[in-house]
Amino acid sequence: MATRHFLTLMDASPEELSNLIQRAITIKNALKVEGPTYTPFPNHTMAMIFEKSSTRTRVSFETAMAHFGGHALFLSPRDTQLGRGEPIGDTARVLSEMVDIVMIRTFSHAGLEAYASASSVPVINALTDDYHPCQLLADVMTWTELRGSVRGKTAVWIGDGNNMCHSWINAARQFDFRLRICCPEGYEPRQDILAAAGDRVTILRDPAEAVSGADLVTTDVWASMGQEEEQAKREAAFAGFQVTEALLDRAQDDALFLHCLPAHRGEEISETLLDDPRAVVWQEAGNRLHAQKALIEFLLLGQVDD
Ligand code: CP
Ligand code: NVA
Numbered sequence: 001m002a003t004r005h006f007l008t009l010m011d012a013s014p015e016e017l018s019n020l021i022q023r024a025i026t027i028k029n030a031l032k033v034e035g036p037t038y039t040p041f042p043n044h045t046m047a048m049i050f051e052k053s054s055t056r057t058r059v060s061f062e063t064a065m066a067h068f069g070g071h072a073l074f075l076s077p078r079d080t081q082l083g084r085g086e087p088i089g090d091t092a093r094v095l096s097e098m099v100d101i102v103m104i105r106t107f108s109h110a111g112l113e114a115y116a117s118a119s120s121v122p123v124i125n126a127l128t129d130d131y132h133p134c135q136l137l138a139d140v141m142t143w144t145e146l147r148g149s150v151r152g153k154t155a156v157w158i159g160d161g162n163n164m165c166h167s168w169i170n171a172a173r174q175f176d177f178r179l180r181i182c183c184p185e186g187y188e189p190r191q192d193i194l195a196a197a198g199d200r201v202t203i204l205r206d207p208a209e210a211v212s213g214a215d216l217v218t219t220d221v222w223a224s225m226g227q228e229e230e231q232a233k234r235e236a237a238f239a240g241f242q243v244t245e246a247l248l249d250r251a252q253d254d255a256l257f258l259h260c261l262p263a264h265r266g267e268e269i270s271e272t273l274l275d276d277p278r279a280v281v282w283q284e285a286g287n288r289l290h291a292q293k294a295l296i297e298f299l300l301l302g303q304v305d306d
Helices: 014-034 056-067 088-096 109-118 133-147 163-175 191-196 207-211 228-237 281-301
Strands: 045-050 071-075 101-105 123-125 154-158 178-182 201-204 216-219 256-259
Touching: 014 133, 014 163, 014 281, 045 056, 056 071, 056 101, 056 281, 088 109, 101 109, 101 281, 109 123, 123 133, 123 281, 133 163, 133 216, 133 256, 133 281, 154 163, 154 207, 163 178, 163 191, 178 207, 256 281
Parallel strands: 045 071, 045 101, 101 123, 154 178, 154 216, 178 201, 216 256
Antiparallel strands: none
């Protein structure tokens, strides 16, 4: 059987993804009651290759493997041969001989695909310049936990058409909800990713109009990792795209606010937005652990019934 990878949300079917979200909720609830007693992967190892910084992703994957009875290895290009030019295909073949699963956070999505094509163990995208699918598992899980089925609902993305935005577009396709993207001109998501989603995803320019009647609002930093030198230019371009409590007031009364974090208060969100009860970002961050446990289980065992 071909090795199953998770490089974007399109690598699983809508049914598999829905089951995965339900499974994540089950795993979370069992952890609360029983503690980390479910240990399906003793002596298994996950290699975690990080070419960009991380708090949530590293801690959630490492904790997931510890809870599962396995072990995670943090690998940085600073102190592996990857940083000295060993080809990624060679690294993939070597790690495939030793570990059970790999997660990679890197810049180039094509580089991730090249790694995966040489790997005989499952590879997880832990963020590239183009996608962040693991975050969307946690985000859809959080939305589902708090509001039930997301099908037919309306989410609004305010800000940069970046990796998170692309994964929100894929989520709209796979979980069948509507997505309004509100971005300044010149900061749209990639046209091919947008076109593939059809008319369930629309582009708007006015945040107040975009948020009107929405079920969920989300945003992200204006300058992503690797774009630090564009910070000033982006602050000017995104002025007027800050998410505030007053903007959220235009959404449904029971609307939720998500942010993948880290957040820049005073830039893409107001200083106090994360204190608003509609902001459920701590639960969202915690759900990275549970959603990724369900993902690891799915890739190593196939779909597990609840
Ligand atoms: N949201 C997210 O991926 O956070 P980290 O960069 O801290 O992993
Ligand atoms: N768009 C952000 C997400 C961080 C989790 C970045 O790529 O830096």
